[in-house]
Amino acid sequence: HHEIxxxxxxxxxxxxxxxxxxxxxxxxxxSGGILYKYFFNPHLGIRAxxxxxxxxxxxxLSTIRANQLRNLDFTNRMFEFHVGLEANILPIxxxxxxxxxxxxxxxxxxxxxxxxxxxxNEKFFLRDMSTEGQGLPNYPDRKPYSxxxxxxxxxxxxxxxxxxTVLLSAELGLRYAATDYLDDVSRTYVNMDTLAMYKGxxxxxxxxxxxxxxxxxxxxxDLKFQRGDFRxxxxxxxxxxxxxxxxxxxxxxxxxxx
Numbered sequence: 581h582h583e584i585x586x587x588x589x590x591x592x593x594x595x596x597x598x599x600x601x602x603x604x605x606x607x608x609x610x611s612g613g614i615l616y617k618y619f620f621n622p623h624l625g626i627r628a629x630x631x632x633x634x635x636x637x638x639x640x641l642s643t644i645r646a647n648q649l650r651n652l653d654f655t656n657r658m659f660e661f662h663v664g665l666e667a668n669i670l671p672i673x674x675x676x677x678x679x680x681x682x683x684x685x686x687x688x689x690x691x692x693x694x695x696x697x698x699x700x701n702e703k704f705f706l707r708d709m710s711t712e713g714q715g716l717p718n719y720p721d722r723k724p725y726s727x728x729x730x731x732x733x734x735x736x737x738x739x740x741x742x743x744x745t746v747l748l749s750a751e752l753g754l755r756y757a758a759t760d761y762l763d764d765v766s767r768t769y770v771n772m773d774t775l776a777m778y779k780g781x782x783x784x785x786x787x788x789x790x791x792x793x794x795x796x797x798x799x800x801x802d803l804k805f806q807r808g809d810f811r812x813x814x815x816x817x818x819x820x821x822x823x824x825x826x827x828x829x830x831x832x833x834x835x836x837x838x
Contacts, residue, residue, distance in 0.1 A: 581619055581673075582827035583747060587631075588612040589820015596765040596808035597637035597652060604641045609634035613660075615822055622671035627684060628663040635692075635762060635816055639789075650807075651789035654706065654763045658692030662733050672739065674828065679740040688731045688755060694764045696786055704786055706764035709779055711787035712807060713770035716778050725761040731816075732756045741826075749822045757814045765808035769801040 591611040592603045613631030638653035664686015672680040695705045707727065713719035735753030742748050760766040772784045787807075788800055801807070 583615070583617040583619075583824035584827070585615050585747075585822055585824030586612065587615055587629075587749075587751070587820050587822035589751075589818055591633045591635060591816060591818045593635045593637060593762060593814060593816040595637070595760070595763050595812075595814035597639060597642070597647070597654065597763050599642075599644070603637070606641055607637050609636055611818055612820070615824060617666060617824065619666075619668075622673045622676060623668050625666050625668075626663070627666045627686070629661070631660045631662070631818070633658045633660055633690070633692075633816065633818060637763060649790050652696075652765060653789075654694045654696055654765075656692040656694040656762055658690045660688050660690040660731075662686055662688035664733060668739075672741070674741065674744050674826065679738070681736065681738045682749075683736050684753070685732070685734050688733050689728065690731060690757075691728050692762065693727050694762065696764075698782070698785060704782065706786065707761075709783040709786050710775065711764055711783060712767050713775065716770070716774065718774050719770060722767070725759060725766075729757055729759045729762075731758060742823075745826055747824045747826055749824070750820075751822060752817065752819045754815060754817045757816065760808065760810055760813045762814040762816065763808075766810045767808060769803065769805045769807050771803045772800045 589611060590608040592608045598607055611633045613629050615629040617625050617627045619625030634657050636655040639647040639651050642648055664684055666682055666684040668680045668682045670677045670680035693705050695703055697703050710716055714722045715724045733753055733755050735751055737749050737751030739747050739749040776784050
């Protein structure tokens with residue numbers, strides 16, 4: 581059978597600006613998308629979809645004091661295409677089992693451009709600021725990161741029939757990203773004079789917002805001072821509800837009204 585429908589829920593991420601298993605609710609953003617599924621049999625099928633996924637985090641909401649003083653933040657509004665396999669634990673079908681847990685795994689490609697706002701609420705795309713020296717001649721080993729990235733979706737859910745036509749599902753999906761730059765934070769700070777020379781004072785301001793804190797009593801971190809952890813790529817996740825139309829029901833009027 582075929583299924584097509586919509587999902588809606590929330591999304592968040594785990595990375596250099598958010599290191600809690602359960603993030604602050606202010607770091608969860610509405611997300612949603614379109615789903616298509618084709619099942620070969622009651623147990624196994626393929627799934628594909630296009631999603632809008634909004635991620636955000638802020639050091640000001642962190643429980644880690646060093647991060648609070650760093651005071652960075654980002655938002656990344658991504659569009660994602662994913663494809664994979666979905667396996668029903670029970671043989672769910674109109675004329676058989678009406679409810680089943682399921683698991684899924686696959687691959688995904690997303691596009692997103694992280695941004696922040698300055699103290700005057702003006703929006704700036706962080707990749708353009710080279711906040712960690714990406715693309716500057718003084719740091720030849722730091723190339724501009726890609727805005728298009730792959731990830732590995734993994735997830736679980738539970739689905740049930742509503743009548744004979746609609747499948748309602750509750751789902752949690754994790755994505756392991758092939759990048760550490762969903763949040764524009766990965767490595768070390770760079771020399772502030774070098775950054776200002778090539779990208780301007782605004783880049784210096786946005787690469788370290790500690791001086792916006794009223795209790796800040798330090799200086800801009802010097803070259804090689806840790807800004808992020810490049811050894812760990814970013815994760816993001818979605819949780820929500822989906823409703824899909826079960827196409828086989830439309831092909832048989834007698835079955836639809838049972």
